[in-house]
Amino acid sequence: MSDQPVEEQPLEDQVQHRVENQVAWITLNRPVVRNAITPDQRNRVIALLEDASASLDVRCVVLTATGKGFCTGADLRAGGRRPAPARPEGAPDRVMGEAARVIRRGAQRLVGAVLDCEKPVIAAVNGTAAGIGAHLAFACDLVVAAEEARFIEVFVRRGISPDGGGAYLLPRLIGLQKAKELIFFGDDLPATDALALGLVNRVVPADQLEATAAELAGRLAKGPTKALGMAKWLLNRSLDSDRQTAFDDEAWAQELITGTVDCGEGLRSFAERRPPEFKGF
16 A cells, blocks of 8 residues: 555546557556555556457557556555445444455456456566555566566555455465465565566566567467467466366367367468468457
């Protein structure tokens, strides 16, 4: 959570969006608070990810930020929260279930939107990613980090347990023991250490971050988009599936994909010994 006031700027400036070469760039842009994310910003990111899934003009997504912070957690004092419902006389200030509802509607929806996006999502982490900001990055399909970037499971420093999918994501990415170490101690994890653990795919100088993310996104945007989306779905499900379920998912995925235009192009290009020209559908 940020201790600084929310800037008065249009939401479209706080979360910038552009599409170039069939890559959607979503940029958090409140650098003065190191991109602590507000409910309004969160909802805009979720909507943009949902739009990316539906758009045939978008074949990859890059999620990044401006300034020295990628996202330093939830800005709990910002506007955009739903007004509290009226309480009957005698009701306490806090009722069981309210905190859980905030997490479900907020951090979990944001992380779920990344995991459920039908297009590959790349995190280009320019600086500190703390709390939900770290989990937002870890939910992405690929993570490119600037050398200065660091990841912090900050929850223990606030006396709270992790949310936003952290206890789900981390054991699956790096194993149970390492996940416990990061969450229990809440120490800063430099980008190079995150790379060694397998949380990050590339670490690059800050001035090469955007170009590196663009190069990876460009390659994915030229790929068979529906096949990549199905591969993402299979991989994300695999760690929660038994062997038979995973094999059934794989078989039905292949059944669906073999009917796509890009699959036909891939087979023709192989037979004709030429590079494929995928269309994304």
